[in-house]
Amino acid sequence: MxxxxxxxxxHVLLDLDGTLTDSAPGIIASLRAGFADAGFAVPSAEVLxxxxxxxxxxxxxxxxxxxxxxxxVITAYRRxxxxxxxxxxxxxxxxIPEALAGLRDAGVTLLVATAKPQPYAKQIAEHFGLxxxxxxxxxxxxxxxxxxxxxxxxxxxxxxxxxxxxxALGADAGQVVMVGDREHDVHAAAHHGVATVGVxxxxxxxGELETAGAAAVAATPEELRxxxxx
Numbered sequence: 759m760x761x762x763x764x765x766x767x768x769h770v771l772l773d774l775d776g777t778l779t780d781s782a783p784g785i786i787a788s789l790r791a792g793f794a795d796a797g798f799a800v801p802s803a804e805v806l807x808x809x810x811x812x813x814x815x816x817x818x819x820x821x822x823x824x825x826x827x828x829x830x831v832i833t834a835y836r837r838x839x840x841x842x843x844x845x846x847x848x849x850x851x852x853x854i855p856e857a858l859a860g861l862r863d864a865g866v867t868l869l870v871a872t873a874k875p876q877p878y879a880k881q882i883a884e885h886f887g888l889x890x891x892x893x894x895x896x897x898x899x900x901x902x903x904x905x906x907x908x909x910x911x912x913x914x915x916x917x918x919x920x921x922x923x924x925x926a927l928g929a930d931a932g933q934v935v936m937v938g939d940r941e942h943d944v945h946a947a948a949h950h951g952v953a954t955v956g957v958x959x960x961x962x963x964x965g966e967l968e969t970a971g972a973a974a975v976a977a978t979p980e981e982l983r984x985x986x987x988x
Contacts, residue, residue, distance in 0.1 A: 790806065791842075795834040870892060913945075
């Protein structure tokens with residue numbers, strides 16, 4: 759089911775990986791290290807790329823890993839990611855700062871809702887200057903909380919928390935929109951009755967966002983700004 763965009767958009771929940779930042783190089787390199795260090799064969803480049811964006815626990819389950827094996831790989835992955843991949847293999851997509859500034863200046867409240875663990879999300883938002891565009895700065899970053907040694911909450915839980923924050927800031931839930939690059943962004947938002955604008959520069963497969971039910975897909979950050987303010 760495709761949810762239509764509200765006539766007026768006042769609050770926007772932003773995905774991080776593949777939407778604001780080009781994090782795939784660092785994530786994939788650290789995943790390779792994580793699988794190898796945990797004693798498992800490293801999956802193909804295609805499989806590893808599909809890991810970028812969704813919760814890692816769900817991706818591990820998708821390739822048949824048990825919870826224990828998934829935790830082992832994710833724990834090893836994070837050791838490498840914290841040192842090498844989080845900042846060194848990451849960058850902000852061109853045009854994103856300008857689009858965020860335009861949305862902020864138009865009076866749109868901006869929050870982050872990402873499946874990335876919240877401590878990592880906050881470090882990334884601070885390092886790359888993204889927090890300055892968010893309402894409340896780093897308090898506007900909503901990431902996943904740990905459930906066990908290696909696994910974290912799903913995107914639906916993160917969207918729920920970010921949506922509650924938006925409502926606490928005065929949003930009518932019917933005027934909130936999610937922005938993301940993968941189908942799990944669309945599904946998580948729809949679970950809470952929130953429409954999604956997809957972004958074409960991220961890591962989704964061709965047609966993935968449309969099939970998932972995105973209300974619209976922006977080809978560029980400037981087009982995203984126009985969709986959310988017109």
